[in-house]
Amino acid sequence: MNRLTLPLAAAPILFAFAAYAATNPAALRRRIEDTFYVPTPLPSLNAANHGSFQPEPGILADRVTYHAEFGMSVPAIVYHSARPEPH
Numbered sequence: 001m002n003r004l005t006l007p008l009a010a011a012p013i014l015f016a017f018a019a020y021a022a023t024n025p026a027a028l029r030r031r032i033e034d035t036f037y038v039p040t041p042l043p044s045l046n047a048a049n050h051g052s053f054q055p056e057p058g059i060l061a062d063r064v065t066y067h068a069e070f071g072m073s074v075p076a077i078v079y080h081s082a083r084p085e086p087h
Contacts, residue, residue, distance in 0.1 A: 043069050058082050 021028045033040070050063040062078045 039069065043067070054082065055079075 032038070045066040047064055047066040050065065052060055052062045055061050058081065060080055060082045062080070063075075064078055065073050065075050068074050
């Protein structure tokens with residue numbers, strides 16, 4: 001058995017899943033929420049900004065924290081363009 005056997009065998013399943021997702025996105029979303037036990041309604045994030053810095057020219061990084069379920073505080077760095085997107 002070579003290394004391509006498994007990916008080639010899985011291809012029909014992946015194509016069927018992609019077709020299902022494209023034709024019924026609401027059902028796919030419900031299935032994902034049920035599979036991963038996503039709470040409804042989602043908890044409030046209570047995000048807080050703790051400053052920003054410029055790691056590279058044209059890129060800004062914000063230091064933030066947000067609160068997840070069960071009171072966990074999650075630190076994160078959010079990267080975005082320094083130039084506003086034209087609308």
